[in-house]
Amino acid sequence: MTPKRRRRLIFAVLLVSGIGTAVALGAYAFRQNLFYFYSPTQVAEGDAPRNHVFRVGGLVEKGSVKRDGMTVHFVVTDTEKSVPIVYTGILPDLFREGQGIVAEGRLNRSGEFVATQVLAKHDSTYMPPEVARALKRAHEREAAAARAKLAQEAARAAGAGGR
Amino acid sequence: MAQREAVIPATTTRRLWTWFHRLASPRYFYELAGRLIPWFGWAAAVLLAAGLYGGLWLAPPDYQQGDAYRIIFIHVPAAWMSLFAYVAMAGAGFIGLVWRIKLAEVVARACAPLGASFTLLALCTGSLWGKPMWGAYWVWDARLTSELVLLFLYLGYIALDAAIEDRRKAARATSVLALVGVVDIPIIHYSVEWWHTLHQGPTVFKLGGPSISLDMLVPLLLMVVAFKLFFFAMMLVRARTEVLEREVNSAWVREVVGEP
Incomplete structure (x- = not known):
């Protein structure tokens, strides 16, 4: 390999590995923001923002869905901790007990999560x-x-x- | 005896190198590609028909999603190809950047609009799938966002390429951009495993084998191979045209085109 080519090869390899490292460090620093939703355990441990809109995701606990007109009460769990959710509106077709869902909203004073949007997560x-x-x-x-x-x-x- | 054994790999290597050098010659590539394109094209068409028939008629509905899941027969191959085309583009760009092989520059440039189209197709089909299943056309989770970044990388590549008049200079600049963007590829692939996303995790390539029933997996794989062959056919068509354009003043082009 000629010195010129070797120089260009080293440049290309350094470019890719340098940017890879920078992005990896950046992603690590922002890892909390890269999660699309918090798990009920994270919410219970106080990792989720108290007075902010955020998303919580998990499985709809069996037997927890109570309908009251357009308002639905249910509990989302990650099998360790759970979060009670209240939502008024149309639920996606895949919403059912045992289904993974992601809800967006905020916690109220009594610790209930008031959702403004509920998305269904389907499995692979x-x-x-x-x-x-x-x-x-x-x-x-x-x-x-x-x-x-x-x-x-x-x-x-x-x-x-x-x- | 020992001497002879040492000689054989040397000649094989030399033969391989001669082949590479021949392949890198524009005229040889032009003729080889011309012969390969119909094979790739027809094979892609046959597999596409078989995959669509298998996927849309023969495959059973899904236990959760009913018939709506059938969009995976387009969505998944398009998404995989969006990554594959980028790796091909960046790989060819890398070879062009280091060894200054013209043909590698040509191939890298030919990949860009194809990859951009596959990315757009994956994003659009995913969006159409997301509304009935998730309840939203678009969410800013890690998988969707990183795939959108990939589309912008392709568009940036195309724009940069169009902005520079000189083909060789353009190839150098765009190759650097392609290499910078390579970092997005593992992010897209692993996003569903590294972070909580709304997008589901991998189905086909995962520990313990694919979690998809065989009569759905077979048409899916047919579609994947069809998309790949289609990509190669289209890439060769584009590369072939550009080789002609670049070599327009050379004797062999005049000979091939048949002008005096």
């Missing part, structure tokens, strides 16, 4: 409805089997304790 799994139903049935069978086994073991333990 694609399958026909029959497969989804079959999977669900298999899952339920498995859970039932596990429960039965647990009950059996408990009964045996109780039996052993009684003897």
Whole structure:
């Protein structure tokens, strides 16, 4: 390789790696702002802004959706912490219990999140409805089997304790 | 014996280098591309038809999204190609910048409008998909924003290229810009894993294999290959035209075009 070419090669490599490093450092410094939403745990820990509009995302807790005309109350959870949300308006089609959603709004004094917009987050799994139903049935069978086994073991333990 | 073994790789390497040098010669490239374009073009057309038929008729609806998910058969290949075209453009630009090979400059320039089109297609189809599924045409999450930045990088490349009269100088300037923008490629790819985004995570390339049923995955992959072949066909058409333009004063062009 001629010295001229080597110089140009070094220039190109330095250019790419230099900008890569700069952007990586920048992204690291702004990492909080790059999150599109806060998780309920972050909200519980006080990471989310108190008097500002922000977004919270998580799964709609099963059995938490209560409708009252156009107003909907529900709870969003990340399985550890949860945030109660109130929203008035039209919900996206994919909104349902167990679905991932992102809500934009702010916390009120009583700790309830008043949403102005609710977006549905869909997962990265694609399958026909029959497969989804079959999977669900298999899952339920498995859970039932596990429960039965647990009950059996408990009964045996109780039996052993009684003897 | 040992001597002979040492000689064989040397000649293979030399043959490879001669081929590279031949490929870099405008006339050889012009003729080779002319022969390749119909193959790429027809293969792309056949695979596109098969992929669309498989995706829009044969594939079952999705358990959550019903028929609306079918836009992935355009959206995903377009989005992947928007990244692929940029890497091709920056790679060719890099070779042009360091080794000053004219053909690499030509190829880099040919990639830009194609990549910009794929990016725009990915953004538009994603937007049309976002409204019924998410509830919004556009959100400023990391994936969507970084893809929009990619569109601006392409447009900046095209504008810079158009602003400089001298082809060789333009190639040097645009190559530097293309290399600067390379940083956006891993950001787009990993954005859904590094940060919380509204955009869903990867489906096809992830740990534990693709989470998409096979009768949806096959047409999707057909479309991906069709888009790739289409890109190569169009890129070669553009590069071929530019080779003619650049070499307009040389003897072989007059010979090929058939002017005295």
